[in-house]
Amino acid sequence: MPTPLPAYLAGYPPSLTEPVAHLLDQGRLGEALRRKYPSAHTLRTDRALYDFVQALRNDFLRNSPQPGKVLFDGKLQSVGRALGTHTRIARVQGGKLKTKHEIRIAAIFREAPPEFLRMIVAHEPAHLREGDHDKAFYALCCHIEPDYHQLEFDTRVYLCHLAAGGTPLWPTAV
Ligand SMILES: [Zn+2]
DSSP states (O other): OOOOOOGGGTTSOHHHHHHHHHHHHTTOHHHHHHHHSOOOOOOOSHHHHHHHHHHHHHHHOTTSOOOSEEEEETTHHHHSSOSEEEEEEEEEETTEEEEEEEEEEEGGGGSSOHHHHHHHHHHHHHHHHOOSSSHHHHHHHHHHOTTHHHHHHHHHHHHHHHHTTOOOSSOSOO
């Protein structure tokens, strides 16, 4: 009987989750992920992340509102299922109602493969245009990152690896 997987893959069919549970059981999940994603991205600061989001917005979401703030958020780590968040904050400024968009990416993705970051970064700015997780939203995510669904799955596999006590696979400085 394999150990039950952490909840990050709830909702995926057993044909996808069973091989993951099997690798986890054998202690080979980290190794498999590292083989598939050998390198880490090099964005280290919120400023670099902001520029990355802006570049993506310029390429795909030109007519969407500017994000006010973009940051790696250390608190998102403990929230569990959130890879990132996007919030719209309405504020009164000079007698006018202004909306500020904030994009927060969970801090564990500061040390992650570029593919994972790109998937998360595609997801959150897509909310600048589409509010809900509906068909149009995921179509936009896949337009920005064609491998979106596979990358979201693999990112969740990594979260399972960590939740099961695995060590971070792409540490920057030693
Ligand atoms: Zn979302």
